Amino acid sequence: MNVDVQGRMRRLSVMAPSIVQCAVASSLAWVVAKDLLGHERPFFAPIAVVICIGVAVGQRLRRLAEMVVGVSLGVGVGDLLIIQIGSGPWQIALVVALAMGAAVLLDSGSLIVVQAASSAVLVATLLPPTGTGGLDRMVDALLGGALGIAATALLPASPAAIAHRHAAAVLEALASALRGTAEALDASDAELATDTLEEVRGTQKAVDDLDTALKTGREIASIAPTRRRLRRQLLRYETAAEPVDHALRNTRVLTRRAVVALAEGEQPPAAISLTLRELADAVLLFRDELAAGERPSGTREAVTGAAARLRDVPVEGTGLSTGAMTAQLRSVVVDLLLATGLDHETAAASLPPRPRPPG
Structure with missing residues (x-):
């Protein structure tokens, strides 16, 4: 064992x-x-x-x-x-x-x-x-x-430290799922995509643990005078928690569509795997910016830059599953920008416009 x-x-x-x-x-x-x-x-x-x-x-x-x-x-x-x-x-x-x-x-x-x-x-x-x-x-x-x-x-534990440990686990799982899906697409490896899907399906406990950690952080900050100054940093984790959960769920759907695409012989364009890799890097940058208590401006820039690659995905001739993956990627982009504190309108506006089919 x-x-x-x-x-x-x-x-x-x-x-x-x-x-x-x-x-x-x-x-x-x-x-x-x-x-x-x-x-x-x-x-x-x-x-x-x-x-x-x-x-x-x-x-x-x-x-x-x-x-x-x-x-x-x-x-x-x-x-x-x-x-x-x-x-x-x-x-x-x-x-x-x-x-x-x-x-x-x-x-x-x-x-x-x-x-x-x-x-x-x-x-x-x-x-x-x-x-x-x-x-x-x-x-x-x-x-x-x-x-x-x-x-x-x-004798309080640091609310931000508790939140960071659990948030880091969730963000690392998200980055791993995004990168694993990209690697499966690049290698046309349906088995690797399936393994990645199984891994991302097992992330719910980490999400639940983060939710519990945030509740504990709020409680400690409310009764421990020495920790009240950390409420602002804790608030950033609270802002990120739900959108990151949504990003994980959308990534799960995306990976499932990748499994189907590879099994059916579709060849998704390279722009999709490049976007996945850049989003994985952005997620890890977000983890580090949260830990440092910094404004996640670097994360926003990285996510927006990754989203720009979706302009290179052709509208036609890519297959049903590839189209679904593109749609899920757009959702993941919005989720990550919401996690950094942007409102939904601003986050959606960061997406490149959907290309129109020819004719």
């Missing part, structure tokens, strides 16, 4: 700030709850930290609310029932069912339901209620969640 060591190391570097936040804040939560508040076994405090921060990015404030509500429901139901009916198999079943049912009625969030059930199980088995134990556990959950948010604010 092949292991993508580099990919895993990149993922570790992305998650490292959250891991540090979890480690520091969970330890602090235990110390505060045990030594300052006097709670004997404040396990909910570090658990709340881990759930609130998590190694999965995004929606920490919502997870905090769900965590506190879930613990409160689970502990509350467990305390009320176990004191009266004791602990055992059927008692566990009843407590879990009631806690989960109450959580579902209260909110559709999965974390509330799971946390209510797990808290009820703990109360019914390992930690039967004693005195004010239920209230202490609710306080521990709230304390852990609050420290998790504080850790995010005081």
